[in-house]
Amino acid sequence: MSTFWRIKVDGWLGRALPGRCVFCLTPLPGEPPWCEACFSELPWNLSACPGCAEPQPLAARGRRCGHCLRRPPGFDRAWVPLRYDAEVAGLVQRFKFDASPRAGRVLLELMAAGLPAEARGWPEALVPVPLHPRRARERGFDQARWLSERLGRLLGCPLVLAQRTRDTRTQRGLDRGERRRNLRGAFRLTSGLPGRVALVDDVMTTGATLDALAVACRQAGAEEVQAWAVARTPAGRH
Template identity: 70%
Template sequence: MSTAWIDLVDGALRRALPGRCAFCLAPGSDGHPWCEACFASLPWNLPACPCCAELQPGQLAGRLCGVCLRLPPAYDRARVPLRYEGEVAGLVRRFKFHASPRAGTVLLDLLMAGLSAEALAWPAAVVPVPLHPRRARERGFDQAGWLARRLARRSGRPLIEAERRRDTRSQRGLDRRERRANLRGAFRVEAALPSRVVLVDDVMTTGATLDALAVACRRAGAERVEVWAVARTPLGKH
């Protein structure tokens, strides 16, 4: 999809949507699709491990979790501002399974609101987590690509596509090492990547898929890799 078409569709969407909170329908705050009260009550993913974005006890704020110390992922950092719970989970489901542009716009705005100006300026390229072609045909909608295209457009960064070579079996019931083995070689990036890339997805569950994609990105030339997702599945619900 061309950037001009994205701008046209998103502009029409903004004009069509009323300036109301997506959660309670009160007037929005400062042009955002939420009010201050609902924004404050969302399930923010804080404090979290700076590497994998898993929620941490307060006394460990800012420190790597034990899992990342024992088995660090191929990406350097994960920035995931929200937890996949409550109103956020409802938005994600409407976006992912019903292709709701309203839900997608709110989720993208929440992701950007949860990132600092320094973080938003960091990447040199944006790489969405790709669906396998069979999954893409079945679902008819690529949520990570939708988010990544708009994020790249807003930030002025190039979008670089990766290829999902294998439709891997379910990760359910596998531990972290088994998940990594299941996804080994699942992705390929043919284009030469710049030194700093960000991987984009809607929800980060265990991080295994993003880890495998980060390996492929490093093989394509990336030296630093970050993960950005809207929401993190809480530990115990993977």
């Protein structure tokens, strides 16, 4: 990991969990705040479709998946460093449903570590995936905005907030096509966007939510759109 990210982010985890690995709680002699074994064994999304970040076999690394070839998403490419599995799934659940700041800081650190230099300097604005106001009130926490605000400070990149214009039904149990139809026209931006924007969410499942938001961003003036998330759900677990 680069010195830049250690300086910017590792301090948070050192203060939150001083002297112990954030995954196995093994005592550590110093920084970073995890042991090398745990970090290397995380479910990194190393072989992923560059279009939608869906995990791919090693033999297909660097090539677009069949879904992207048949129907390219509204965004140009995706950066999602981890798979939604094992320790990462547990962190996301604690962050998303329990509003755990400790889990959020770890996920932010992992996302930052997984973004290549070409991605970090690319966007002119970040657009978090918005919750509908009713759901935001019920949950009391907007995980995509939380991540985007802190990631934006790290990158020196402004946020532009989108609106969710209708409270769509849950995506759970819907197939890829049903998810797209469920979210059609669900987002709106009331201000113009710069040419390059990155959309931010915690988990990317089929990409339907980010696809619908990308369409709204292009209507608001964005010329190039990327989709960023912490973790990608493998095919078959949607």
